[in-house]
Amino acid sequence: MGIIDMKKNSLNKKGKLLSIWWFMIWAIVGGGIVGLAAIFYGNPCDIRAVEANLLIDKISDCVSYGGRINENLISFESSNSFDLSNCYINFLNEEEEFFYKISFYKLDNLEQVVFQKSGGNLNLESFCEVRENLGAVPLCVEKKFYSLDKKNNQYIIKILVSIKKIEQNVK
């Protein structure tokens, strides 16, 4: 007599432990586990938030160091005076995947931008205005900090970074 004798077990008045229903439950649970594992490990790990924060840290260290604006790199007279490559940042063939915007505001007038520089894929900025979670869209991170110039004028510097890289981070 075999262990998996369904007919016999379904008629077993004592226990019915090895009935066909248990095998069905195992199949459903097993299918669920396989499906969830496939979904979980099939999706890439999204590191764009960490990457964006690192990029902001890197840019902020470049434009302002030790609480002072780096006036060797930034001249408020001309936005062309600043180039991100001076910060040893190179997007190489990935220019389309990144967007950055650096804005300087005087502390006494946060409405008016004193100096602004942006670069990368300018189309990505529009995604930063949408706060809803739309799924596979570029990720935006914004940070602001306080800094002084040589004449001790006080500034708030806002840095906005957007990273696309959807194929590598979101399925």
Add this chain to the structure above:
Amino acid sequence: MNKKRNFYLDKRGELTLLQEYLIFILVNLLFFAVFALFIYSKSNGANVLEEKYAKNIALLIDASIPIMKMKLNMEDAFDVAEKNKVSRDEIVKISGNQVIVNLGSSKGYSYRFFNNFAVTAYADSYPNKNYLINVNGYN
């Protein structure tokens, strides 16, 4: 009439309740062991580890400054590479701003870092299962 009794069956020719419970528990254990193995093999597959280490190394480089030396424990990646007959020195390659990790899948996995640094990566001396990543300077 055959009076010879089967050791595994009771008088009515059925499994006893205890035997049925034992078989039930064993089949349950077997079932969950198979799925634990399945999930373990999925989480330690070449594809998953390639992505994990490529992104990990790219983020490490992005967070670094010259001159910095980093030692990354890649024991699980070395084991998978050994199984797939990939040489220790071929696991991590850095080409330009790109980290490429290959543990035996078709192409490997690559991820770019944004820092414009000159970076080299090489395997630690045998039998250590670490990778050494050196940020040598600015490009």
